[in-house]
Amino acid sequence: MSREYLDTLPEVENKYKVKLEEDEKVVFTIKLNMFGTEKDLLLGMDPYFTLTNKRIVVDNKSRNLDSKYTSRYS
Numbered sequence: 453m454s455r456e457y458l459d460t461l462p463e464v465e466n467k468y469k470v471k472l473e474e475d476e477k478v479v480f481t482i483k484l485n486m487f488g489t490e491k492d493l494l495l496g497m498d499p500y501f502t503l504t505n506k507r508i509v510v511d512n513k514s515r516n517l518d519s520k521y522t523s524r525y526s
Contacts, residue, residue: 458505468500468511476506487512 463477470478480503487499487510496512503509 455505458503461505466502468502470502470504470509470511472504473506476504478502478504484510 458479461479464479464481466472466478467481468483472478480501482501484499484501485497486494487496487501488494496510499510499512501508501510
């Protein structure tokens with residue numbers, strides 16, 4: 453993923469209230485039906501997917517502390 457390209461995209465509404473760093477912006481967000489792996493492991497139902505210019509956040513809004521998956525770009 454090219455961070456330089458993501459920095460050029462327009463900012464969209466932070467619908468799902470992801471905590472952002474000072475120079476981070478939301479560039480895409482959607483509510484999914486489910487989230488899983490390519491090996492059919494279900495990680496969550498009805499999660500929120502947020503793409504920022506620095507990371508991908510998938511949150512199923514569970515009370516479980518491990519309910520949020522975050523991946524940072526290199």
